[in-house]
Amino acid sequence: MQERAPHAITPNMLEFLFWLSAVLVVYIYIGYPALMGLLALNKRPVAYDDSYQPNVSILIAAYNEEKDIAETLENKIAQEYPRDRLEVLVVSDESDDDTDNIVKRYARTSDITIRLFRQTARQGKTAGLNLIAPEAKGEIIIFSDANSQWAPDSVAKLVRNFADPEVGYVTGKMVYTHDDGSLMGDGCSSYMKYENWLREQETAAGSIVGVDGGIDAMRRNLYEPLSPDQLPDFVQPLKVVEKGWRAIYEPDALLKEKALKDSESEFAMRVRVSLRAIWALYDMRQLLNPFSHGLYAFQLLSHKVLRYYAFVPLALLALVSTVLSNDGGWYTLAFWAQLGIYGVAFAGHRKEGKGEELSSLFAIPYYFAVLNFACYKAAVAFWRGQKKVTWNPRKG
16 A cells, blocks of 8 residues: 655645635635624724814925925915914935925915924934924824825814823824826725725724824824834834823824826835834734733734735635635635636736726726735745835825
8 A cells, every 4th residue: 555655735634724724814804804893883982072172293204205295285284273283394304306495485484383304314204203203392293294185174183082081193094096186996995995994993992003104193292213114103003002092093084195006106115015014013013912912912913914914825725726626616616716816906917007997896806916915025025134214205
């Protein structure tokens, strides 16, 4: 009788790997959100107050943003908030274009205080925020990207939540738009709708684990200087929660951002953000201890760690279902379902390459594939010890 090699993979092992990877994929994208939806039924309300109007400092880090900085400053000046309680601090990360002169020009004419700081040598966004945060006079500091366009009442909507003494960090709602300002309805926009719904459930349950760096607010006395390689819009809210405060989502504070016009730009941005987020998870890994941080540790593991590494069960599921595809039943169904999804994603890639507008049928699978491949590239970079501190302005 022929003996089986001691390390041969048996059919039972393949079936186990199939079901393990399938359960993980379903849990990451469907199971965890459903579970948070159930936990949100026992809602933990936020005691916000629309009349609460503390002094506010808006912090903007800019590098060679002459294209967008004027529009961004006008947007902040136009905020419907008491003029004597609002200021804007801009740190120029050794910009060598006209960014500094544009900021100085607005500082001379604006009816709110605008201050320019210059960081030399270039050290990135996080170091820039470390430089200007101690200079902020507001009780609340709000972070804006150099190209962020807020709704006129966004400042008011964000800060009203700090009337609740348990709230330490608030993030707004980001939506993607076309060049003409109209809302997008597919691809990355669908992803943000999914994320924003999940943030609503997490807020109702206690605290969120992910924020939008272009429209975030926190109590100034909770700000901690970070190392230049850390991602502030990921690490700061984690540190706030670690101190015992709530980090919440405010859907009425709206940020409109132009979607990137091609997947290459989107992909590069996602790799950069994912790499810094994975490093942030590593730096804040103490929060993954369920004995110390309970539900939040579970949320962080489910929403972030498993999400960033979802490419592992996805790849495993694709491989094992291919091997088992002739066995019928769920294995065959899974094989053809994945083939269809990735086939449509590839077709979306081809259509985009031809300059065609993608419908949701193509955009959603395509964006799903882009996101997970970006996470794979970021994870590889992380394991190689690579870090990303500075980058060029985001192009729309």
